[in-house]
Amino acid sequence: MRHLCLPRRPFAWILLLWLPWLAACETDHAAAPAVDTRYQQVLRERLLAAKPGEVIEIPAGRFAFDRGLGLRVDDVTLRGQGMDRTVLTFRGQKSGAEGLLVRANGFTLENLAIEDTKGDAVKVNEGERITFRNVRVEWTGGPKTTNGAYGLYPVRTRNVLIEGCVVSGASDAGIYVGQSSDIIVRRNLARDNVAGIEIENSTRADVYGNETTRNTGGILVFNMPNLPVPGAVTRVFDNHVHGNNTPNFGAKGSAVASIPAGSGIVINSNDQVEIFGNRLEDNATAHVIVSSYYSTGYMSSTGVAAAFDPYPEGIHVHGNRFKGGGDSPDGLELKALKLAMVGLGGALPPVLWDGYLNRSRLAGGQLPAELRLCVRDAGPVLNADGPNQYGNPTLATAPYDCTLAPLPAVDLGRT
Amino acid sequence: MQPPADAIRERSSRAIRQLALCLAASAVVLAGCAPAPPAVAFHAAGNPERLADWGVLAVRAGRLVLAPGVETYELNTPLFSDHAHKLRTLWLPPGKSARYTATGPFDFPVGTIVAKTFYYPRHGDGSPAEVSFTATAVSGAATGDLALAAVRLVETRLLVRREEGWVALPYVWNEAQDEAVLARTGETVPLMGRTVPGEPAQPFDYQVPDVNQCAGCHATDARRPALHPIGLAARHLNRVHDYPAGPENQLGRLVRLGWLTDAPLLTEIPRAARWDDVSAPLADRARAYLDINCAHCHQPHGPADTSGLRLDAAAPSGAAIGLCKPPVAAGQGTGDRRFGIVPGHPEQSILLYRMESSDPGAMMPEVGRSLVHVAGNRLIADWIASLPGDCR
Numbered sequence: 001m002r003h004l005c006l007p008r009r010p011f012a013w014i015l016l017l018w019l020p021w022l023a024a025c026e027t028d029h030a031a032a033p034a035v036d037t038r039y040q041q042v043l044r045e046r047l048l049a050a051k052p053g054e055v056i057e058i059p060a061g062r063f064a065f066d067r068g069l070g071l072r073v074d075d076v077t078l079r080g081q082g083m084d085r086t087v088l089t090f091r092g093q094k095s096g097a098e099g100l101l102v103r104a105n106g107f108t109l110e111n112l113a114i115e116d117t118k119g120d121a122v123k124v125n126e127g128e129r130i131t132f133r134n135v136r137v138e139w140t141g142g143p144k145t146t147n148g149a150y151g152l153y154p155v156r157t158r159n160v161l162i163e164g165c166v167v168s169g170a171s172d173a174g175i176y177v178g179q180s181s182d183i184i185v186r187r188n189l190a191r192d193n194v195a196g197i198e199i200e201n202s203t204r205a206d207v208y209g210n211e212t213t214r215n216t217g218g219i220l221v222f223n224m225p226n227l228p229v230p231g232a233v234t235r236v237f238d239n240h241v242h243g244n245n246t247p248n249f250g251a252k253g254s255a256v257a258s259i260p261a262g263s264g265i266v267i268n269s270n271d272q273v274e275i276f277g278n279r280l281e282d283n284a285t286a287h288v289i290v291s292s293y294y295s296t297g298y299m300s301s302t303g304v305a306a307a308f309d310p311y312p313e314g315i316h317v318h319g320n321r322f323k324g325g326g327d328s329p330d331g332l333e334l335k336a337l338k339l340a341m342v343g344l345g346g347a348l349p350p351v352l353w354d355g356y357l358n359r360s361r362l363a364g365g366q367l368p369a370e371l372r373l374c375v376r377d378a379g380p381v382l383n384a385d386g387p388n389q390y391g392n393p394t395l396a397t398a399p400y401d402c403t404l405a406p407l408p409a410v411d412l413g414r415t
Numbered sequence: 416m417q418p419p420a421d422a423i424r425e426r427s428s429r430a431i432r433q434l435a436l437c438l439a440a441s442a443v444v445l446a447g448c449a450p451a452p453p454a455v456a457f458h459a460a461g462n463p464e465r466l467a468d469w470g471v472l473a474v475r476a477g478r479l480v481l482a483p484g485v486e487t488y489e490l491n492t493p494l495f496s497d498h499a500h501k502l503r504t505l506w507l508p509p510g511k512s513a514r515y516t517a518t519g520p521f522d523f524p525v526g527t528i529v530a531k532t533f534y535y536p537r538h539g540d541g542s543p544a545e546v547s548f549t550a551t552a553v554s555g556a557a558t559g560d561l562a563l564a565a566v567r568l569v570e571t572r573l574l575v576r577r578e579e580g581w582v583a584l585p586y587v588w589n590e591a592q593d594e595a596v597l598a599r600t601g602e603t604v605p606l607m608g609r610t611v612p613g614e615p616a617q618p619f620d621y622q623v624p625d626v627n628q629c630a631g632c633h634a635t636d637a638r639r640p641a642l643h644p645i646g647l648a649a650r651h652l653n654r655v656h657d658y659p660a661g662p663e664n665q666l667g668r669l670v671r672l673g674w675l676t677d678a679p680l681l682t683e684i685p686r687a688a689r690w691d692d693v694s695a696p697l698a699d700r701a702r703a704y705l706d707i708n709c710a711h712c713h714q715p716h717g718p719a720d721t722s723g724l725r726l727d728a729a730a731p732s733g734a735a736i737g738l739c740k741p742p743v744a745a746g747q748g749t750g751d752r753r754f755g756i757v758p759g760h761p762e763q764s765i766l767l768y769r770m771e772s773s774d775p776g777a778m779m780p781e782v783g784r785s786l787v788h789v790a791g792n793r794l795i796a797d798w799i800a801s802l803p804g805d806c807r
Binding site: 047071101302 | 599600601603620622625626627628630631634637638640718720721723733734735738739740741742743744745746747748749750751752753754755765774775776777778781782785804806807
């Protein structure tokens with residue numbers, strides 16, 4: 001049965017105008033069909049008996065699982081009959097920190113939905129050639145701190161493709177690629193998560209053609225300390241990042257808890273990030289935030305490895321389209337900043353920088369060209385002057401009027 | 416599947432000895448013979464359906480008994496598994512031995528069978544679903560001779576060393592306790608438990624892991640799929656155990672049996688503290704507890720190295736063990752706390768929050784328990800409270 005997906009949030013009707021295909025999504029919330037509890041055993045056995053190269057077809061239906069699933073065989077495809085026809089529900093899950101935990105190469109998950117896992121929905125820990133395609137992950141009760149942290153969660157992986165997926169309700173990031181390399185995240189929809197899409201400590205990522213909306217922050221490119229590999233070289237382009245104004249519902253202390261509601265694209269401590277061709281609309285704090293680990297509130301001389309580089313460097317923002325936003329920033333400091341800079345009725349400019357830079361790398365008062373923050377086509381940049389407790393924020397265009405060499409496209413060597 | 420020739424020989428010669436003994440005994444007392452004790456049969460491939468197929472341990476005349484030649488052992492500090500008691504046994508093929516290593520598990524020969532039987536002491540009423548959380552050992556526990564009327568057997572996990580590597584096989588005991596059947600997909604066993612007779616029994620779901628979950632702990636190097644034993648390492652085994660012939664250091668005995676080679680002098684072998692030994696330094700007890708409960712994942716190249724948190728015995732104190740360390744991917748597991756360990760403040764430490772949780776989305780370890788280990792958490796809380804410094 002095809003239902004029109006009537007949005008649960010008042011401003012979400014706008015979505016329907018912009019993206020007609022959303023209206024065709026087949027979520028069957030209205031009439032919950034019977035849940036099959038016996039299939040759990042069947043799938044568990046098939047996952048254990050799987051041979052490399054096998055395609056495990058999961059029929060249409062709604063299947064309940066009370067324990068997490070695992071897969072440790074290479075080159076297995078797990079395929080349903082559509083993200084709204086094959087539903088794996090983990091409501092009432094009794095054990096397992098994930099719905100599905102994979103440690104394998106050549107893993108593909110497609111055409112199914114995973115709902116209401118206690119922890120992460122799908123985690124792939126170590127592996128090459130990982131694909132998520134047309135997968136829906138949802139916490140059906142909407143945004144809640146008690147929802148699982150991550151929806152689609154490849155970590156320590158190489159060659160990752162995530163496309164056509166719909167992820168909502170994650171209490172951390174809907175789509176989270178961590179400590180990985182050679183990544184494409186394209187044409188997904190992430191909504192009602194704390195972070196829609198997050199690329200963390202990863203190298204060579206292309207994030208394009210996605211829609212992120214109703215998250216706290218739309219798209220994040222982060223580096224975290226105490227990990228073996230820092231990330232760099234991410235392109236975020238041609239995405240539609242709008243209305244990411246959901247109050248932050250992440251647990252305090254979590255990596256995304258410091259994200260102000262109303263953030264479009266956020267870079268934290270990461271290097272060589274190119275942001276272009278995006279449509280950024282109605283993100284009430286700022287469309288693009290460039291920030292350092294110092295601004296997260298987690299900096300600690302004991303707990304953060306001395307080798308960690310907290311400065312975002314080589315950031316290139318150009319050719320984006322902005323509309324609305326900046327008019328109602330989240331948090332007292334940002335509200336005060338807005339009041340001071342643009343007054344009660346004004347709006348913060350599209351690009352906000354916290355002002356931290358690595359002073360040890362300055363030469364003649366300037367960073368070397370390849371480490372700069374270059375912003376064009378966005379009006380003045382607001383430097384919040386974080387290092388001086390926001391004492392002397394400035395609005396300027398000229399210091400950021402530079403360009404950086406375009407980053408190369410990610411090539412996964414597959415179609 | 417054919418067992419190796421030497422195992423067959425071993426078994427048949429034992430059977431002959433047994434028959435001879437039995438005939439001699441019956442000649443004396445004119446009584447019926449007890450069934451022959453089990454004999455070990457190593458299966459080089461396949462997944463035998465019944466635990467009895469391996470012959471390591473079996474039910475005889477109302478008792479769980481071991482095959483001759485099977486050694487029991489225990490660990491200085493064990494993993495907490497919902498208060499279950501564990502009968503740990505080791506069997507090596509005749510003439511084979513393991514090679515000593517100082518830090519990791521010993522290098523065991525093909526044919527090794529490690530068995531861990533999870534059981535609970537019963538309460539007096541004898542209901543199989545009602546068990547005791549007491550830590551007091553059951554009579555015969557050390558030597559592997561348990562009166563079935565006194566215990567509720569839940570599962571026996573085998574870790575067998577085959578040519579291709581270690582293989583995990585969980586067997587679940589039936590309620591009659593006369594048979595354990597392979598359960599590769601795991602199982603949920605609903606039980607009721609209480610610490611003191613008379614107090615209300617607490618329902619809990621004992622989780623028998625599926626084989627993939629076995630790997631969740633035993634694949635200790637996330638870069639490779641191979642499984643490994645965890646407890647069979649020098650620091651965990653270096654202790655005195657009560658054998659039928661009297662107390663003896665477990666490692667000394669393994670060397671004496673010819674089962675362990677290349678071991679240095681006992682005085683040079685590392686030893687983990689016993690978590691419940693109040694005479695040992697608090698930090699040693701806490702680190703030993705974290706080592707056995709957490710380090711199968713939280714070690715360099717372990718599956719949780721993605722978190723930047725190490726809890727293995729060798730991890731240096733500092734951010735590596737969580738001191739003032741912000742979490743990486745804890746999600747809702749932070750419990751609204753900012754750092755792994757805040758010195759002096761267990762109530763602000765994420766580490767303890769996750770140990771005190773029984774929510775699968777937040778708790779640590781991720782699998783292997785559904786209850787909270789109050790005494791273990793008290794130890795970690797005391798240790799954190801004793802740590803100097805702050806998180807500036």
